[in-house]
Amino acid sequence: MKGLRVKKRDAEKVKKILIKNKILDNKRKVKRDRDYVIFPISCEKCEVLKSLGEIVEEDFEPLERKNLYELVYELTGKKLKFSFDIIGNIAIVEIPEESLDYKHEIAEALLTFHKLKAVYRKASEVYGRTRIRKLEFLFGKNESETIHKEHGILLKLDVKKVYFSPRLSFERKRILDMVKDGELIVDMFSGVGPFSILIAKNRDVKIYAIDINPWAVYYLRQNIELNKVENKVVPILADCSRVNIKGADRVIMNLPKESHLYLEKAIEYINKAGFIHFYTIYENIEDILRKLREKDEIKILNKRKVKEYAPRKYIYVFDLFVEKM
């Protein structure tokens, strides 16, 4: 097998060039002796190699990798911290400041390890009304549309244009398990429809799925078709505070930073009595409920920590039961 022999002091620099040019054979172990490092290479005639070192014939041991973080270590020589989500065949990686110099190596490792189409980096927090974030393309093919599979449903979406988090998968199944056939449901901040489609696919229900982001509703419509729930889910492109629906048995409110501003509206949707799944960043909602309780009876049935949205800051869900007086 072919290898590239370079002086030890040049090894780090050369490794970066090999990785960047996709010439390093990362299925084989790098060899080292006192003065030299020999890299396994996948292309012996590449122009870029000429100035880097000597091409040699070598036997390289295959690399036995146990996990992704070991692959990153093999590519960078560093124990780096990062976290990621996989949405369809795209990875969205979060890299702390101190590991940013190695973002391309982390992305390459992710793409190789999980056989993905593309890797993007979170380049901002989620912002604005549509709750999307800036993404930096790192590796693979710069195509941000994908199809994600979750609990047997298909969700088509563009990671750059809509909000979607696979970390809510457990939560969606938890809500589904509470829904009964015959319910009328309002999904006030539906996005591309992960709650609505999952429920519609598994229950005999009617769901109004509302979102203000035209791209979210564009994909929601496609997801309704993809999952064949046309007769159960009604997509609505609008600000939910302007949508009038009466008689709901259940309302889903997944807009954690602002959902408290829409609670009165959610109660308006509810029939004489019904459930509200209230996602919020507030751990204690008694103050929020105090004013509403002047008009209606509201019981907190259950509270759950859903996920961390910033270091040691959490999103909670409160399952509420509302009885109108």
Ligand SMILES: C[S@@+](CC[C@H](N)C(=O)[O-])C[C@H]1O[C@@H](n2cnc3c(N)ncnc32)[C@H](O)[C@@H]1O
């Ligand atoms: C946190 S995302 C949740 C999306 C979806 N429920 C999910 O789990 O993927 C919140 C969504 O609410 C939408 N949104 C924000 N304000 C809205 C409003 N006033 N009326 C309707 N949709 C709104 C955003 O466009 C975004 O898609």
